[in-house]
Amino acid sequence: MADFVQKTVNKTAVRDLAAPIASVTSFNNLVQSVIDDNPFGCVGYTGAGGEAVAPVVRNREHYTAKVNFVNETTGKRVGTVSLQSPTIAAFNANAAAVMGNAALATAMGGEAERDFARETYYAQLRCHDPSGDDYYVTFTRKTVRISSYQDDTIRTAVETWADAIPALG
Known part of the structure; x- marks a missing residue:
């Protein structure tokens, strides 16, 4: 019988916010700024069907x-x-x-x-790292979660960005 062999190490990190994000407008502005400004240095790529995929996309909300x-x-x-x-x-x-x-x-x-x-708000962004890995940044009113990342430099980049955003303190 064959054994399962670990191939990757995917990590998750969560930041609990000191105060909930005040409004759906503030929440959307925050999420949209990540998509528009790409503060984590994600890169676009060509998807399986040949379509261009943006560096950061809304995965679910x-x-x-x-x-x-x-x-x-x-x-x-x-x-x-x-x-x-x-x-x-x-x-x-x-x-x-x-x-x-x-x-x-x-x-x-x-x-x-x-x-x-x-009221609750939830938006998960899919980010495509230059290494080729996809990871997720999930926003709720009370938390920011990074998931499915392997390299700690991804967590560091998201954490550095979040440290500069007053609402994410």
């Missing part, structure tokens, strides 16, 4: 809006709605639709209020 329904008389929460959306545009549209839905508010027995503090 989702955003979750939270809406509480509060009884106006008692001030107590009588219901909640959680809306996971694939994009920020859908996140904003879905939250607005629930906030403006009078029939839902009536059915819940309360007035709709956004629960911004409990």
Whole structure:
């Protein structure tokens, strides 16, 4: 019987943020700045189908809006709605639709209020290192994660960049 032989050493590192990223706009600006500015020195390449692949791309993302329904008389929460959306545009549209839905508010027995503090944002970027390896930088409101990297210089590059971003302190 053949043994499994380790071929690579993939690592993961996580930075817990001192404070959650304040808004979906701030979150998106941060993620988009990594894509636009390429602070980790990633390189583009030609994919399997011959298409050009950018150095840094959004690999996956989702955003979750939270809406509480509060009884106006008692001030107590009588219901909640959680809306996971694939994009920020859908996140904003879905939250607005629930906030403006009078029939839902009536059915819940309360007035709709956004629960911004409990909303979540998630965006995973795929980065193509000059060595040829792909690794991931994943942002949430509370963490930044580097995963599937082998060379510690990748972690150092991401860490150096994050140290210079006040929101990631």
